Amino acid sequence: xxxxxxxxKMEGICKSFGEVRALENVHFTLSHHEIVGLxxxxxxxxxxxxxxxxxxxxxxxxxxxxxxxxxxxxxxxxAYEQGIYTVHQKMEEILAPHHDxxxxxFMGEEKTKPLLGGLLRVLAxxxxxxxxxxxxxxxxxxxxxxxxxxxxxxxxxxxxxxLAKALRKKPKILVLDEPTAALGVKEKFQVLHLIKRLGRExxxxxxxxxxxxxxxxxxxxxxxxxxxxxxVGECSPSxxxxxxxxxxxxxxx
Amino acid sequence: MIxxxxxxxxxxxxxxxxxxxxxxxxxxxxxxIIAIFFILNALFTPKFFTVLxxxxxxxHSSILGIVVIGESFCLLSGHLDLxxxxxxxxxxVLGAMSVKNxxxxxxAVCIMLASGMLVGFANGALVRKLGLNAFVATxxxxxxxxxxxxxxxxxxxxxxxPTSLCFFGAGTIGVFPVQIVLLAVxxxxxxxxxxxxxxxxxxxxxxxxxxxxxxxxINVDRVVITVFMLSGLLSAFAGLVxxxxxxxASPLFxxxxxxxxxxxxxxxxxxxxxxxxxxxxxxxGVLLLSAISNVLNLHAVSPYWIQxxxxxxxLFAVALDSLKRRLMRYEE
Numbered sequence: 001x002x003x004x005x006x007x008x009k010m011e012g013i014c015k016s017f018g019e020v021r022a023l024e025n026v027h028f029t030l031s032h033h034e035i036v037g038l039x040x041x042x043x044x045x046x047x048x049x050x051x052x053x054x055x056x057x058x059x060x061x062x063x064x065x066x067x068x069x070x071x072x073x074x075x076x077x078x079a080y081e082q083g084i085y086t087v088h089q090k091m092e093e094i095l096a097p098h099h100d101x102x103x104x105x106f107m108g109e110e111k112t113k114p115l116l117g118g119l120l121r122v123l124a125x126x127x128x129x130x131x132x133x134x135x136x137x138x139x140x141x142x143x144x145x146x147x148x149x150x151x152x153x154x155x156x157x158x159x160x161x162x163l164a165k166a167l168r169k170k171p172k173i174l175v176l177d178e179p180t181a182a183l184g185v186k187e188k189f190q191v192l193h194l195i196k197r198l199g200r201e202x203x204x205x206x207x208x209x210x211x212x213x214x215x216x217x218x219x220x221x222x223x224x225x226x227x228x229x230x231x232v233g234e235c236s237p238s239x240x241x242x243x244x245x246x247x248x249x250x251x252x253x
Numbered sequence: 254m255i256x257x258x259x260x261x262x263x264x265x266x267x268x269x270x271x272x273x274x275x276x277x278x279x280x281x282x283x284x285x286i287i288a289i290f291f292i293l294n295a296l297f298t299p300k301f302f303t304v305l306x307x308x309x310x311x312x313h314s315s316i317l318g319i320v321v322i323g324e325s326f327c328l329l330s331g332h333l334d335l336x337x338x339x340x341x342x343x344x345x346v347l348g349a350m351s352v353k354n355x356x357x358x359x360x361a362v363c364i365m366l367a368s369g370m371l372v373g374f375a376n377g378a379l380v381r382k383l384g385l386n387a388f389v390a391t392x393x394x395x396x397x398x399x400x401x402x403x404x405x406x407x408x409x410x411x412x413x414x415p416t417s418l419c420f421f422g423a424g425t426i427g428v429f430p431v432q433i434v435l436l437a438v439x440x441x442x443x444x445x446x447x448x449x450x451x452x453x454x455x456x457x458x459x460x461x462x463x464x465x466x467x468x469x470x471i472n473v474d475r476v477v478i479t480v481f482m483l484s485g486l487l488s489a490f491a492g493l494v495x496x497x498x499x500x501x502a503s504p505l506f507x508x509x510x511x512x513x514x515x516x517x518x519x520x521x522x523x524x525x526x527x528x529x530x531x532x533x534x535x536x537x538g539v540l541l542l543s544a545i546s547n548v549l550n551l552h553a554v555s556p557y558w559i560q561x562x563x564x565x566x567x568l569f570a571v572a573l574d575s576l577k578r579r580l581m582r583y584e585e
Contacts (some may be wrong), residue, residue, distance in 0.1 A: 077468065
């Protein structure tokens, strides 16, 4: 596999809701090992674009290529199985609040071990706990016990568990929709570092949707600006200023 | 640079330990209440603390206890099953009709159990495939299946069943009544299913957060339909036990039992919102309800008051539940 090739290509994506044109002929690409920030005002089409990518609804027109193959996502589940892991504003929504960290990380993919010479299969608790701990420490999350329920952890810690769950699945693309919108200042900072780490050290391609230019500038490689359903500009955070990006978001001139 | 590792570090441990201990006590509050209740009555209720009376309490618990296992699976998965008592009656009536029509007893038993699974399947399909709310879906079967049971025998009770059919309800294994053995075996079996199998884990996860479970690849349809079928199967089995115990089959068997079953589960500590609870809690609820009605009997209190007492206990149990939730939640 090429390390710098195009991983995801969305071509000529159009989507309307009745009279409202949410997306018009959008071309979007994502490379391996790239963190892309998707910015734009309200109603610019950011969430429509990632919902198409997450399989929430299909585009009216346009094609999606993943690793060079054309793909159609029939449902969120389908997109997820093909390696696109989307977490919405509150990542904790993909967690079961009254279950412990291990149960959440392994949700739907619990490991079992044989009992009575393979006659029955029972949950391999120890093994799952060990692996949960190792996934958590790999991303640099230390929580005091993988046996405590999610509900007993803070918002930032819950997000971290959700990200660890994503990481164990080894997604091809991680899509984060306003990952820090629901967090306090300190936790926002921690989760941002975690995301950066996932992108840089684990090499997971990430698309991050955000209102907050501050955080976008801090972690992404490339900024894509949407306005009125179209991509109106792209830039690298090292070459552009926030003022220029704001200019693109609001348009005018 | 501040490392994330340190950033998301644990909070002080000591108060957590105390909270966990308190939670453990609250989780098992029904057993603590049972212990206190038994000690008090051993002291103050004549004839309470005898082997014969304990045997009575356990036998009284058995049919309700079996139904409560199925109801607990439903509640844990975040659904409720109103149809259990009607399924019980239908099963008894079908079994009696089968043997009266000269079918062999094993076949009659199969018909009974199959009828329960079929009702359960209908419930599950109404909920998952037609998208009905579990309350509405099982209300339909609750009424409809009771009607079917009444219709099949035209409201009449069938008496004098073959002894072999009565084995589960009236037989003994050594000195132990079969009903008590059944209660123990079924609770152990289904407890193991819930705690040690993937299916059991999925029941809890679906109850805790159905969306998350679906996104994570759990086949929610299959889990929910299986849970309802299990509930139907156990209710039908309870019908077999009841027919055996009373050596008869009436289409009015188990009238009002669904409320008893739900109260037992809730008093035990199973949350109506799904995902929280265990079968040992449910069993505790069943035994406590049986012990209370037993004591009221021994004191010759009018049985009419038992509903009032049960209501107060549910109130108490629900209050404990919300206290438990508050204790578990993260606090700044």
